[in-house]
Amino acid sequence: MISRRDFLQVSMAASAMVGASGFGNWARLAAQQSLTQDDLLQFDTYGNVSLIHITDIHAQLKPIFFREPEINLGVGDAFGQVPHITGADFRKLYGIADGSPSAYALTYNDFTSLAQTYGRVGGMDRVSTVINAIRADRPDALLLDGGDTWHGSYTCHQTQGQDVVNVMNALKPDAMTFHWEFTLGSDRVNEIVEGLPFAALGQNIFDAEWDEPAELFKPYKFFERGGVNIAVIGQAFPYMPIANPRWMFPEYSFGIREENMQAMVDEVRGMGAECVVVLSHNGFDVDKKMAGRVTGIDVILSGHTHDALPEPVLVGETIVVASGSNGKFVSRVDLDIRDGRMMGFRHKLIPIFSDVITPDPVITQLIDEQRAPYLDQLTEVIGKSDSLLYRRGNFNGTWDDLICEALIQERDADISMSPGVRWGPSILPGQDITREDIWNVTSMSYGQAYRTEMTGEFIHVILEDVADNLFNTDPYYQQGGDMVRIGGMGYRIDISKPQGSRISDMTLLKTGEQIDASKTYQVAGWASVNEGTEGPMIWDVVESHIRKQGTVSVAPHENVKVSGV
Amino acid sequence: MDFTRRETLALGAGAALLTVLPFRVQAAADDAVAEFTGGADVGEGGIELTAPEIAENGNTVPISVSAPGAAAIIVLATGNPTPGVATFNFGPGAASQAASTRIRLAGTQDVVAIAKMADGSFVKASSTIKVTIGGCGG
Numbered sequence: 001m002i003s004r005r006d007f008l009q010v011s012m013a014a015s016a017m018v019g020a021s022g023f024g025n026w027a028r029l030a031a032q033q034s035l036t037q038d039d040l041l042q043f044d045t046y047g048n049v050s051l052i053h054i055t056d057i058h059a060q061l062k063p064i065f066f067r068e069p070e071i072n073l074g075v076g077d078a079f080g081q082v083p084h085i086t087g088a089d090f091r092k093l094y095g096i097a098d099g100s101p102s103a104y105a106l107t108y109n110d111f112t113s114l115a116q117t118y119g120r121v122g123g124m125d126r127v128s129t130v131i132n133a134i135r136a137d138r139p140d141a142l143l144l145d146g147g148d149t150w151h152g153s154y155t156c157h158q159t160q161g162q163d164v165v166n167v168m169n170a171l172k173p174d175a176m177t178f179h180w181e182f183t184l185g186s187d188r189v190n191e192i193v194e195g196l197p198f199a200a201l202g203q204n205i206f207d208a209e210w211d212e213p214a215e216l217f218k219p220y221k222f223f224e225r226g227g228v229n230i231a232v233i234g235q236a237f238p239y240m241p242i243a244n245p246r247w248m249f250p251e252y253s254f255g256i257r258e259e260n261m262q263a264m265v266d267e268v269r270g271m272g273a274e275c276v277v278v279l280s281h282n283g284f285d286v287d288k289k290m291a292g293r294v295t296g297i298d299v300i301l302s303g304h305t306h307d308a309l310p311e312p313v314l315v316g317e318t319i320v321v322a323s324g325s326n327g328k329f330v331s332r333v334d335l336d337i338r339d340g341r342m343m344g345f346r347h348k349l350i351p352i353f354s355d356v357i358t359p360d361p362v363i364t365q366l367i368d369e370q371r372a373p374y375l376d377q378l379t380e381v382i383g384k385s386d387s388l389l390y391r392r393g394n395f396n397g398t399w400d401d402l403i404c405e406a407l408i409q410e411r412d413a414d415i416s417m418s419p420g421v422r423w424g425p426s427i428l429p430g431q432d433i434t435r436e437d438i439w440n441v442t443s444m445s446y447g448q449a450y451r452t453e454m455t456g457e458f459i460h461v462i463l464e465d466v467a468d469n470l471f472n473t474d475p476y477y478q479q480g481g482d483m484v485r486i487g488g489m490g491y492r493i494d495i496s497k498p499q500g501s502r503i504s505d506m507t508l509l510k511t512g513e514q515i516d517a518s519k520t521y522q523v524a525g526w527a528s529v530n531e532g533t534e535g536p537m538i539w540d541v542v543e544s545h546i547r548k549q550g551t552v553s554v555a556p557h558e559n560v561k562v563s564g565v
Numbered sequence: 566m567d568f569t570r571r572e573t574l575a576l577g578a579g580a581a582l583l584t585v586l587p588f589r590v591q592a593a594a595d596d597a598v599a600e601f602t603g604g605a606d607v608g609e610g611g612i613e614l615t616a617p618e619i620a621e622n623g624n625t626v627p628i629s630v631s632a633p634g635a636a637a638i639i640v641l642a643t644g645n646p647t648p649g650v651a652t653f654n655f656g657p658g659a660a661s662q663a664a665s666t667r668i669r670l671a672g673t674q675d676v677v678a679i680a681k682m683a684d685g686s687f688v689k690a691s692s693t694i695k696v697t698i699g700g701c702g703g
Contacts, residue, residue: 241621
């Protein structure tokens with residue numbers, strides 16, 4: 001169905017992205033201060049349908065720095081496949097020049113110096129400009145939000161998501177699906193969704209008591225665009241009640257529900273859908289597996305695992321598109337739909353270089369209005385960083401190393417644990433750390449920093465459990481996210497082993513002794529999924545620690561030894 | 566100690582579950598299969614078992630089975646101390662040979678459904694349901 005010519009169109013778009021052909025070399029243009037908005041937006045409108053995909057914004061309304069991961073290992077069929085390719089290998093795969101804007105946007109190397117050259121990324125006012133430009137080409141383009149939108153900042157937490165809702169509504173999306181939104185609690189989610197001026201979709205959002213589709217969230221919605229009958233099916237994050245606190249939304253059940261997805265695809269095809277788009281928060285590997293098992297999907301717009309790919313991945317006759325996170329990218333996908341089939345597509349991953357793309361003043365003003373009541377709190381400088389602070393990576397990130405150290409110091413613990421989430425912008429060496437920066441990497445509705453006793457055996461059980469969420473060779477058993485971050489302790493992990501035998505050689509760093517299975521340790525952590533967790537809020541713990549340090553320095557940790565790669 | 570007692574118990578249950586699937590339990594499941602089939606060969610296909618990949622709550626996991634033309638379907642939680650979950654018998658007037666229920670799982674394990682067909686043959690389907698202590702998605 002997808003011809004070789006179509007593939008060429010994809011790779012042309014990709015080479016446009018990397019600046020190897022088409023409209024010149026971005027690195028050179030940037031060096032000359034002449035990388036322009038037109039270069040970033042250039043796209044020869046194709047076919048009869050345009051999709052605009054943005055996902056995993058995590059409430060980042062303003063431009064930020066965001067370093068992509070160095071370590072992102074794939075297991076089983078995903079071994080060595082995108083998105084489990086990073087750094088130089090990634091650049092080689094897509095023909096990206098070292099030091100180029102694409103290298104800065106998509107890989108981790110030389111991040112500090114490239115960030116100084118190319119500046120911040122994201123900002124919903126810049127995203128608005130990109131959306132407006134695409135709508136100028138194709139007025140009836142569909143804007144689809146993959147979720148993790150109403151979570152992740154100081155103002156989002158204080159307003160229970162209202163700041164982001166206000167800004168996103170102004171961008172006029174056509175549909176959205178969900179994950180962290182539910183951690184606002186089901187009452188608040190229901191309240192927002194009931195007033196939402198666009199479709200709230202999730203074929204896998206069920207009523208927990210009756211195991212029937214939830215009334216408030218529809219499985220799909222039809223759109224007629226460019227004379228084409230398009231069905232957009234939503235797929236919320238399947239493992240919300242497991243990865244996040246179930247007690248906050250006890251009325252809802254999720255799961256992958258592959259059989260129901262197939263039933264929904266068959267149903268919309270039966271109702272005359274000529275194009276089926278799945279707006280997904282499954283995570284990339286789960287989407288890839290689903291694309292190979294559910295028939296009749298043309299496009300999966302993939303979110304959750306925060307991967308940014310300059311080309312779609314083709315699985316059978318389905319294309320899977322990954323559009324990054326934190327407002328850093330927007331994907332444009334043009335489709336040629338004829339005779340009820342996808343005859344071809346053209347795709348571009350558009351990096352939102354904040355200094356190159358002119359902000360939309362209407363949205364800038366709207367964002368500033370949301371922030372105005374909190375501006376003094378947001379901008380207060382708590383300290384400074386000597387080091388690059390980042391989060392992404394399967395095992396470590398310097399932001400989490402700092403958070404783990406804060407937990408040990410402030411909570412007087414032997415060992416600390418920080419959740420392996422993938423959201424949270426980066427801080428450059430020499431940059432001030434404001435309260436907003438701390439909240440960007442910690443804010444959530446269950447941020448209590450607990451302190452408890454755990455036996456060595458139980459710590460081992462936790463590590464094995466989380467490792468299997470990440471390294472189970474069947475993607476349907478993966479929850480996304482990364483390994484729980486550990487402070488005060490080292491360990492070895494063999495990712496090729498089954499659950500129960502991956503983790504070994506657990507060592508208490510302050511004494512150099514092996515962790516004793518039967519001995520009890522003081523453990524501090526945060527983001528427990530259990531109801532009734534007590535302790536100070538993690539952002540206060542981190543703020544107190546940074547304030548005492550003045551300037552923080554975080555050397556990359558080497559407490560995790562990885563094998564089986 | 567900032568963990569509540571309830572929470573500690575919940576975590577403790579998670580800890581225990583990884584250590585309670587010894588072979589004695591598997592033997593109990595094998596015995597139950599043998600009793601149902603009388604030792605006959607068990608084929609594949611013709612039976613569908615729908616279950617979540619990961620349980621949202623191990624204490625109440627929704628599952629459904631369907632085997633058109635079956636006279637009876639047995640459901641076994643192979644890792645539970647008592648593996649037998651349910652036996653559904655379908656009379657000749659049954660409109661469909663399908664059933665749904667909720668089961669309690671002691672830990673990650675295979676759930677097995679075996680149907681006895683009208684001609685006396687047996688077919689089976691199985692699904693691994695993971696019970697996890699939960700964590701932190703992206």
